[in-house]
Amino acid sequence: MEEGRYARHLALPGFTKAQQDKLLDSCILMVGAGGLGATALPALAGAGVGHITILDHDKIARSNLHRQTIYRDTEVGKHKAEIAAEYLHHLNPDIEIVGLIGRLQDVQIERRYDLVLDGTDNFAAKNFLNEWAIETKTPLISASVHQFTGQSGLFAGHEEGAPCYRCLFPELPDHAPDCSTAGVLGSASGMMGLLQAHMALLYLTGLGDTKPGDFMQVDFLNLRLTKLEVSKNPACPFCGDERQKSAPDTQACSYAPLVAYNDLPHDAVIVDVREAEELEIDPIPGALHIPLMQVPQRLDELPDDKPLAFVCAGNIRSRHAADYLSARGFSNILVLDKFSL
Numbered sequence: 001m002e003e004g005r006y007a008r009h010l011a012l013p014g015f016t017k018a019q020q021d022k023l024l025d026s027c028i029l030m031v032g033a034g035g036l037g038a039t040a041l042p043a044l045a046g047a048g049v050g051h052i053t054i055l056d057h058d059k060i061a062r063s064n065l066h067r068q069t070i071y072r073d074t075e076v077g078k079h080k081a082e083i084a085a086e087y088l089h090h091l092n093p094d095i096e097i098v099g100l101i102g103r104l105q106d107v108q109i110e111r112r113y114d115l116v117l118d119g120t121d122n123f124a125a126k127n128f129l130n131e132w133a134i135e136t137k138t139p140l141i142s143a144s145v146h147q148f149t150g151q152s153g154l155f156a157g158h159e160e161g162a163p164c165y166r167c168l169f170p171e172l173p174d175h176a177p178d179c180s181t182a183g184v185l186g187s188a189s190g191m192m193g194l195l196q197a198h199m200a201l202l203y204l205t206g207l208g209d210t211k212p213g214d215f216m217q218v219d220f221l222n223l224r225l226t227k228l229e230v231s232k233n234p235a236c237p238f239c240g241d242e243r244q245k246s247a248p249d250t251q252a253c254s255y256a257p258l259v260a261y262n263d264l265p266h267d268a269v270i271v272d273v274r275e276a277e278e279l280e281i282d283p284i285p286g287a288l289h290i291p292l293m294q295v296p297q298r299l300d301e302l303p304d305d306k307p308l309a310f311v312c313a314g315n316i317r318s319r320h321a322a323d324y325l326s327a328r329g330f331s332n333i334l335v336l337d338k339f340s341l
């Protein structure tokens with residue numbers, strides 16, 4: 001260990017070299033390198049978490065830069081996972097950093113992680129990650145930001161008596177707007193990312209009393225931080241007693257495939273879930289237009305005898321719409337890759 005780098009840790013009361021070594025031996029998987037990851041990742045790398053894997057399928061967009069401040073304007077269009085890995089490597093060349101381009105359900109994760117951090121921005125991805133964490137027995141720190149509220153909690157559904165993410169959120173919300181539709185202050189998502197990293201450092205070093213079920217809620221308008229303790233729901237279909245008897249309903253969390261425009265079935269109906277003003281500058285001829293937030297009320301406008309291919313500006317809202325319909329029993333649902341148009 002290079003002593004100088006962590007000197008301010010070692011000066012803390014109760015922080016020993018053994019705890020720093022524990023961080024250096026730890027492996028963290030960060031799923032998502034967006035608004036949460038952009039502050040969580042530098043905090044973890046700077047603190048000397050010895051192995052960090054960054055998983056993200058997305059590319060840097062100019063509208064992300066107000067909150068994803070590890071990226072530069074000149075890097076717009078590049079893969080976040082790669083650029084974030086490069087940033088962390090310059091910050092701390094003594095640790096191992098891997099950037100993986102893809103989604104959790106598409107990549108082969110072989111390494112065991114001490115902790116997985118959820119930096120995703122939608123419920124479908126959070127649910128998938130929760131199931132993955134239970135299956136692989138990996139403690140999960142999940143965080144989210146919605147306008148002026150933020151949440152961050154430590155979950156470990158695989159442990160006796162410890163809750164999973166779905167113990168807290170048993171129902172899938174009818175609609176879950178992402179940052180592009182709901183809006184977000186960069187400082188709010190940044191603080192939630194830092195809170196995630198902070199909980200991770202406490203948990204890994206054993207400083208304080210951070211344990212599964214700890215859940216922080218932040219009110220960013222009135223500047224209030226509240227801590228709740230979430231308990232395991234014995235009837236939780238994902239981690240409770242019932243799980244042994246019946247397998248979780250993975251169908252509800254299955255992902256619609258991402259399909260390039262040229263590979264669409266000939267009879268597919270393209271459903272554009274962008275807002276009206278976005279269509280004006282970049283219309284998709286022949287597409288049915290239903291903004292994401294109106295999908296739940298306008299289900300009867302969708303043909304049920306043809307493949308439905310959802311599309312938006314960056315494959316996030318379309319993914320929400322596809323997951324929403326898949327969870328409600330619609331079959332033949334696709335996500336049309338906007339970048340293939």
Ligand SMILES: [Zn+2]
Nearest residue numbers: 164167236239
């Ligand atoms: Zn549970």
